[in-house]
Amino acid sequence: xxxxxxxxxxxxxxxxxxxxxxxxxxxxxxxxxxxxRGIDMAIPRGKVVAxxxxxxCGKTTILRxxxxxxxxxxxRVLVAGQSVPDLDREELFAMRRxxxxxxxxxxxxxxxxxxxxxxxxxxxxxxxxxxxxxxLVLMKLNAVGLRGTAQLRPAELSGGMARRxxxxxxxxxxxxxxxxxxxxxxxxxxxxxxxxxxxRELNDALGITSVVVTHDxxxxxxxxxxxxxxxEGRIIAQGTPExxxxxxxxxxxxxxxxxxxxxxxxxxxxxxYADELAAHAR
Amino acid sequence: MLAEGVFDGLRRxxxxxxxxxxxxxxxxxxxxxxxxxxxxxxxxxxxxxxxxYFAGVLSLVIIMVSGLFVxxxxxxxxxxxxxxxxxxxxxxxxxxLSLVRELGPVVAGLLFASRAGSAIxxxxxxxxxxxxxxxxxxxxVDPLARIVAPRFWGGVISMPLLAALFSMMGVFGAxxxxxxxxxxxxxxxxxxxxxxxxxxxxVTNGIIKSVVFGVAVSLIAVFEGYDAKPTAEGVxxxxxxxxxxxxxxxxxxxxxxxxxxxxxxxx
Numbered sequence: 001x002x003x004x005x006x007x008x009x010x011x012x013x014x015x016x017x018x019x020x021x022x023x024x025x026x027x028x029x030x031x032x033x034x035x036x037r038g039i040d041m042a043i044p045r046g047k048v049v050a051x052x053x054x055x056x057c058g059k060t061t062i063l064r065x066x067x068x069x070x071x072x073x074x075x076r077v078l079v080a081g082q083s084v085p086d087l088d089r090e091e092l093f094a095m096r097r098x099x100x101x102x103x104x105x106x107x108x109x110x111x112x113x114x115x116x117x118x119x120x121x122x123x124x125x126x127x128x129x130x131x132x133x134x135x136l137v138l139m140k141l142n143a144v145g146l147r148g149t150a151q152l153r154p155a156e157l158s159g160g161m162a163r164r165x166x167x168x169x170x171x172x173x174x175x176x177x178x179x180x181x182x183x184x185x186x187x188x189x190x191x192x193x194x195x196x197x198x199x200r201e202l203n204d205a206l207g208i209t210s211v212v213v214t215h216d217x218x219x220x221x222x223x224x225x226x227x228x229x230x231x232e233g234r235i236i237a238q239g240t241p242e243x244x245x246x247x248x249x250x251x252x253x254x255x256x257x258x259x260x261x262x263x264x265x266x267x268x269x270x271x272x273y274a275d276e277l278a279a280h281a282r
Numbered sequence: 283m284l285a286e287g288v289f290d291g292l293r294r295x296x297x298x299x300x301x302x303x304x305x306x307x308x309x310x311x312x313x314x315x316x317x318x319x320x321x322x323x324x325x326x327x328x329x330x331x332x333x334x335y336f337a338g339v340l341s342l343v344i345i346m347v348s349g350l351f352v353x354x355x356x357x358x359x360x361x362x363x364x365x366x367x368x369x370x371x372x373x374x375x376x377x378x379l380s381l382v383r384e385l386g387p388v389v390a391g392l393l394f395a396s397r398a399g400s401a402i403x404x405x406x407x408x409x410x411x412x413x414x415x416x417x418x419x420x421x422x423v424d425p426l427a428r429i430v431a432p433r434f435w436g437g438v439i440s441m442p443l444l445a446a447l448f449s450m451m452g453v454f455g456a457x458x459x460x461x462x463x464x465x466x467x468x469x470x471x472x473x474x475x476x477x478x479x480x481x482x483x484x485v486t487n488g489i490i491k492s493v494v495f496g497v498a499v500s501l502i503a504v505f506e507g508y509d510a511k512p513t514a515e516g517v518x519x520x521x522x523x524x525x526x527x528x529x530x531x532x533x534x535x536x537x538x539x540x541x542x543x544x545x546x547x548x549x
Contacts, residue, residue, distance in 0.1 A: 067420055093422035107417035110409075121421045124428075 016081040019045045019177050019209035020066055025075035027061055035061050037233040038075070043226075045176075048203050048210040050220040052255065053230035054264055059213040062230070063179050066211065067101060068092045080176065097125055100170030100178040100208075104185055106162040108154040114141070114165050115150040121172045140168040144198055160191025167198055177209045178202075184216040192216070196223045217256050221245065229255065231264070309505050316431050316504070319424065323431035333436025337398040337500075341444055344397055345390055349448035352389060353455025356380060360456070361464050373466050374475030377456035382479060382488045383544075386449035388536050391495035393448075394441055395528035399503035402433050403524040406507025407517035415508075430508060434500045441496025442489055449488070487543045494535055499528040 020043040028034040035058040043049045051059050064070040065077050068084045077084040082095060108117050118137045122128060128136070141147045144164040154162055163183060170178050180199065184192050200223040203210045214220055220227065221241040229237040229252060237244075237252045244252060254262035270276070324330055360376045406429060409415050415425045453475075460466040479485065503524050510520035 069416065069419065093424075096420055096422040099420070101417070101420040103413045103417055105412065107413035109414055109417075110412070121423070124421070124423050 016078075017045060018042045018078075019080060020211065021076070021078040022062070022065070023076045023078075025062075025065060025072045025077060027058075027065060027070060027072050034073075035233055036065075036072075039230075039233075039235060041228060041235065043209060043211055045209050046203075046207060047225040048200060048212065048223060050212045050214055050224040050227045051230060052213075052215060052217065052220065052227055054215065054255075057230045058233050059215075059230055060181055063101075063181055063211065063213050067096065067099060067179060097121075097173055098176045100173070100175040102163070102166050102170045102178065102180045102183055104182040105159075106154070106166035108157075108162055108166055108169070110154050112154075113150065114146070114152050114154065114157070117154070117165060118169045118172050120169070125173065136172070140172055141165075143171070143202065144168045145194070158191070160187050160194065163187065163191070163195055164198065167195070167202070171202060171206065171208075174206065175208060177211070180210065180212040180214070182214055183212060184214055184219050192219055196220075199223055217258075305509075308509070309501070312505050312508065313501055315426055316434050316501075319427040319431045320435060323427050324435060326432075329428070329432040330435050330439070333432045334440050335436075337394075337402065337433070337436045338440030338444060341394060341397045341440070342447070344393055345444045345448050346451045348389065348393055349386075349451030350455040352385060352448075353377065353381065353452030353457075354459045355455075356385075356452065357456035357459030357464070361460055361466065370466055371470035372474055373456065373460045374471040374473075375478040377453060377460070378475040378479045379484065381449040381452040382484050384536070384540075385452065387445045387488055387491040387495055388532060390445040390448040390492065391441065391499060391532040392529055394437075394444055394496075395499045395503075395532065396525055398437060398440070399499045399524045399528050400521045402437065402500070402503040403507040403510070403521045404517060406430070406433070406504060407510035407512075407520050410508070410510060411512040411514070411517060413512075425508075430504045434504050437500030437503065438493070438496040441499065442492040445488070445492035445495075483543060487539075490543075491536065491539050494539060495532050498531045498535060502528045502531060 020041070022039050022041040025036055025039040025041075026034060027036040039058075039062065041051075041062070051062055053059050061070065065072055066079060066084065068087065071085045079095060080098070082091075084092070084095070087095060108114075109120065112120065115137055118140050119133050122133050122136060126133075138147055138150065141150060144167055146161060146164055146168070149157065149161065149165065154165070157165060167183075183195050183199065187195060196219045199210055199212060202208070212220065212224060221244065224241060226240055227238060227244050228235050231251060237247065237249050239247065244256065247253065247256075251263045253259070254264060260266050356377050357373065360380075361370055361373050364370050364372055364376060406415075409425075409429065415429065418425045418428060457471060461468045461471050506520040506524045506527070510516045
């Protein structure tokens, strides 16, 4: 087998065709209303898939179910063929070693330098000598263009830089799957483009699978292979970027065009306006 | 209307009681899990040493300065009272027993809760708010082993050492005021103190108290931080709760321990 035809470590770590599968997943927090109602989703290995929807629609909950931070009330969550809710703590941690996660604001450890943040997982899970850890960390930092920040503290980084360092940390253990929670939130246009490009390039170069939870339509359409739209706990539309752009579905159109009113109403449900204004006169 | 108000009040009392019992149960389980993770955490001595530095070494100034002033006040007040009964030479006994048995562990514990306990709660609470604990979990690293257990043991180990330093500075403060300033005989001050204070039960019981206070304060601090609501207000409330609960726990435990330790002395 030639080097070019050799499967990546990430592909070997995920033997199934779909890196992630959700079937009939239902979830609600405590005794509150259901956040997810029968979600079906398949995320093929090696692809970048976006989960989109308005704030509070359940996007991040899906990520937490995939990562095993939450347990579904009904349905199946499979990662690399393993049923996540059925894993015990040790098996769950073994699975998480093959998953990287980028949190919304980076979640870098503020008492450690950038270097130590990226070395953290390597030091916790391997017995690699310090020289090798150093080289690996510098390689990850170089991949996100921030080798020069190794000795800085997270507080000294801009929002975009912190997100890139968090991305380097997420791929520190060469995962087979990376979960991104709102990677574009609060970034300037340049950082936004850089982070988007990095997600695509790292996915292809490392042969990993990426799940991007976001509400940034414009940036997502440029980098993803497939999109799911979630509203009120259900998948209401899905397709490739081309299909989404050509879609006439009212929700997709409102989301893509950024229209203030539509299937997602501008006004929160309330009594009739005129009745409320006149209430004091009665 | 009245009945509705009464029922509403009862409901609130009931909900509060259920919540309190539930939190107590959660805290007990939390304590057990921290203990289970402790051997692994203690093996990584660097982590615990770091926490001893933050909880113990950085509390040294407030503990030692407070101990010195408390000792100086004890020297002044004690001499004034004892001298009325012609027992001014017993100042060493009075100061030594007060500090070793009570004031050392209790005041050092209260200061430790305010200085180190609140800092531990705020740190863990902020780590939760900024998703650092969740990130750690997603990296397959248990925050209870990596973050909570070292901080707990850092506090437990620091507390008796701080209480001992507090007592030492207190005795020194009383010596400065009693012997150097007022003129109590130096030989009587030290000689009476050495004759009256025994390693067992006085010093040993003081050490036991400070260890128990260290466990209580550290447990409350790490638990409140871990259980804090992940908001600015949640961390602020948790920090306040740590200081209040730890202070009350120290005073209550002090009474209980004193009853058991010194109940035979009166008879």
